Amino acid sequence: xxxxxxxxxxxxxxxxxxxxxxxxxxxxxDAQLRAWGRRPEALRELRDRGLADFCSPDAAAVAAGxxxxxxxxxxxxxxxxxxxxxxxxxxxxxxxxxGSVKGTVTRVLEKIFSGHRNFAGxxxxxxxEATGLSAARxxxxxxxxxxxxxTENSRPEMxxxxxxxxxxxxxxxxxxxxxxxxxxxxxxSHVPHVAAAALVGLLAGxxxxxxxxxxxxxxxxxxxxxxxPELWTAILSQNRAETERGIGKLIGILEKFRLxxxxxxxxxxxxxLAQARSAREAVMHGD
Amino acid sequence: xxxxxxxxxxxxxxxxxxxxxxxxxxxxxDAQLRAWGRRPEALRELRDRGLADFCSPDAAAVAAGxxxxxxxxxxxxxxxxxxxxxxxxxxxxxxxxxGSVKGTVTRVLEKIFSGHRNFAGxxxxxxxEATGLSAARxxxxxxxxxxxxxTENSRPEMxxxxxxxxxxxxxxxxxxxxxxxxxxxxxxSHVPHVAAAALVGLLAGxxxxxxxxxxxxxxxxxxxxxxxPELWTAILSQNRAETERGIGKLIGILEKFRLxxxxxxxxxxxxxLAQARSAREAVMHGD
Numbered sequence: 164x165x166x167x168x169x170x171x172x173x174x175x176x177x178x179x180x181x182x183x184x185x186x187x188x189x190x191x192x193d194a195q196l197r198a199w200g201r202r203p204e205a206l207r208e209l210r211d212r213g214l215a216d217f218c219s220p221d222a223a224a225v226a227a228g229x230x231x232x233x234x235x236x237x238x239x240x241x242x243x244x245x246x247x248x249x250x251x252x253x254x255x256x257x258x259x260x261x262g263s264v265k266g267t268v269t270r271v272l273e274k275i276f277s278g279h280r281n282f283a284g285x286x287x288x289x290x291x292e293a294t295g296l297s298a299a300r301x302x303x304x305x306x307x308x309x310x311x312x313x314t315e316n317s318r319p320e321m322x323x324x325x326x327x328x329x330x331x332x333x334x335x336x337x338x339x340x341x342x343x344x345x346x347x348x349x350x351x352s353h354v355p356h357v358a359a360a361a362l363v364g365l366l367a368g369x370x371x372x373x374x375x376x377x378x379x380x381x382x383x384x385x386x387x388x389x390x391x392p393e394l395w396t397a398i399l400s401q402n403r404a405e406t407e408r409g410i411g412k413l414i415g416i417l418e419k420f421r422l423x424x425x426x427x428x429x430x431x432x433x434x435x436l437a438q439a440r441s442a443r444e445a446v447m448h449g450d
Numbered sequence: 451x452x453x454x455x456x457x458x459x460x461x462x463x464x465x466x467x468x469x470x471x472x473x474x475x476x477x478x479x480d481a482q483l484r485a486w487g488r489r490p491e492a493l494r495e496l497r498d499r500g501l502a503d504f505c506s507p508d509a510a511a512v513a514a515g516x517x518x519x520x521x522x523x524x525x526x527x528x529x530x531x532x533x534x535x536x537x538x539x540x541x542x543x544x545x546x547x548x549g550s551v552k553g554t555v556t557r558v559l560e561k562i563f564s565g566h567r568n569f570a571g572x573x574x575x576x577x578x579e580a581t582g583l584s585a586a587r588x589x590x591x592x593x594x595x596x597x598x599x600x601t602e603n604s605r606p607e608m609x610x611x612x613x614x615x616x617x618x619x620x621x622x623x624x625x626x627x628x629x630x631x632x633x634x635x636x637x638x639s640h641v642p643h644v645a646a647a648a649l650v651g652l653l654a655g656x657x658x659x660x661x662x663x664x665x666x667x668x669x670x671x672x673x674x675x676x677x678x679p680e681l682w683t684a685i686l687s688q689n690r691a692e693t694e695r696g697i698g699k700l701i702g703i704l705e706k707f708r709l710x711x712x713x714x715x716x717x718x719x720x721x722x723l724a725q726a727r728s729a730r731e732a733v734m735h736g737d
Binding site: 288289290291307308310337339343344346347348350351352354355356357358359360361362363364365366367368369372373374375376377378379380381382383384385386387388389390391392393395396399400403406407409410411412413414416417418420421424425427429432433435436437438439440442443444445446447 | 634647649682697708
C-alpha cells in the first residue's frame with residue numbers, strides 16, 4: 164500500500180462523501196476519484212461537476228483497484244454496502260468509514276474485512292444537521308477533528324493510512340479505541356442531540372403563543388435537533404449503552420438544578436452555573 | 451406625555467443599556483439621552499463616545515425631566531435603582547425595564563411607581579452570553595422581539611409609549627401579561643439555559659480526553675451556558691415556579707428518550723426525533 168492513496172473510492176455522495184470528493188479534488192488533483200451511489204441523479208451530478216473519474220451504482224466495480232475505500236453512509240447502512248464491495252477490495256486497500264458510532268460498526272466491518280485486516284474506523288466530527296450533496300463543501304474537513312479508532316485487530320499501516328487520508332484534507336487526527344470514542348461521542352454529541360430534541364419537545368407541548376418568543380438562544384441551543392431523524396435513530400440505537408448512561412447522568416444534573424431552584428438556594432444555583440461557565444470556557448477557548 | 455419621547459434616561463450602560471443608547475443616537479438624533487451608571491469609567495466612556503448628553507451616578511438627577519426612564523439592570527438590582535429615581539420621575543414619564551422575568555419585577559416596580567402608574571414592563575429578547583458596554587451594538591434591537599407586559603394597573607398610554615420606544619429602535623413588539631411572559635420565557639430561554647449548563651456539567655464530569663472531541667454541535671448547544679452566573683441565578687430564582695415546572699417537564703421528555711433507547715424501540719425513538727425536527731422547523735422557519 165502506498166502511503167498516499169492514488170485511487171480513492173467514496174461510497175455515498177452525501178454531506179460527508181460529497182465533501183470528501185470536493186476536498187480531494189481540490190487538494191490532491193493527482194488522485195483518481197471513484198464514487199458509488201444509489202441514485203443515478205447523484206452520480207450524474209458528480210460526473211457533471213468533475214468530482215469523480217468513475218461513478219457507478221455497482222459497489223464491487225467502484226471498489227476494484229482502489230487504494231482506499233471510504234464508506235460515507237449512515238451507520239445502519241454500512242454492513243450491506245461493505246458486503247457488496249468486500250470481494251473486490253484488494254489486500255492492501257484501506258477500508259474506513261465516517262460513522263458516528265464506532266463500537267458496533269467496528270465489530271461488523273472488521274469481520275467483513277477480516278481476511279486482509281483492511282479496516283480501520285474513522286469519525287470526522289464535522290457532520291451537521293444538513294444532509295446531502297447540496298450541503299457538501301470542499302472545506303468541511305479543514306481543521307475538523309477526526310477520530311481514528313484502531314483495535315488490536317487493526318493492521319498498523321491501515322490506521323496510518325486512515326490518518327494520512329484525513330490529514331490530507333485538513334483534519335486534525337486523534338486516535339482512540341472504539342469504546343473510548345463511543346463514550347466520548349455520547350457526552351459531546353449524542354446526549355446533547357437528545358437534549359436539544361427534548362427542548363423542542365418541551366416547546367411543542369406549549370401554547371403556540373409561546374413559539375413567538377423563540378430568540379437566538381433557543382435557535383442555537385436546539386440547532387442540532389433539525390438533524391435527520393433516520394440518521395439519529397441509528398446513531399442513538401447503535402450507541403445505546405453510552406447514550407442511556409449519558410441521559411441518566413444529565414437527568415441527575417437537571418435534578419440538582421431543580422432542587423436549587425425549588426429550595427431557593429441561590430448559592431447552590433450560582434455554583435452550578437459558575438462551574439458550567441468556567442468548564443465551557445476551558446473546553447472551548449476563544450468561542 | 452409626548453408619543454415620541456424627547457428626553458430618554460437609560461439606567462445601566464451594559465449590553466442592553468449601551469446598545470439602546472447607541473441605537474437611539476443613530477436613529478433619533480433629536481432625542482436628549484441621559485445615562486446613569488455606577489462606575490465613573492463607564493460614564494466617561496459614554497461621554498467620550500458621544501452616546502449621552504448627560505451622565506451621572508445620581509439616579510434622581512438622571513431621571514429628572516425625562517420623558518422615559520429605561521432600567522437596563524439585572525432583575526435583582528431593579529428595586530434599589532427604581533427607589534432612588536422614583537421621587538424625580540415626573541407624572542407623565544414612562545418607566546420601563548428590560549428584565550428577563552416580569553412577574554416579580556412588575557409587582558415591585560408597579561408598587562414603587564403606583565402614584566402616577568408610570569410603569570409598563572418590557573423584555574427585549576436579544577440578550578446574549580456577552581455582557582457590558584464593550585459588547586453593546588447599535589443594531590442589537592433591530593428585528594428583535596420585544597415583549598411588553600401591561601397589567602390591569604398599567605396606564606394604557608404608558609404601554610403604548612413603551613411599545614413606541616422599542617419600535618423606534620427596530621424591535622417587533624408583542625404584548626403579553628407578565629405571567630404569560632414568564633411561562634413562555636421559562637420554556638424558550640430559562641430551561642434551555644439550565645439544559646445547556648447541565649450538558650456542560652455532564653462534560654466536566656468526564657475524563658479530559660473527552661473534551662478534545664467537542665465540535666460545532668456542542669459549541670452551539672451550550673453557547674448560552676457562557677452567560678453570567680450572577681445574572682442567571684437572579685433570573686432563575688425570580689422565575690422559580692415556571693423554571694421548576696419546565697425542568698420537570700424536560701426531565702419527563704428525557705425519560706421518554708431514555709426508555710426508547712434502553713428498550714431498543716427504534717420506532718418510538720424515530721417518532722420523538724421526527725416530531726422534534728418538524729416542530730423546530732415550524733417554529734424557526736428558514737433557519
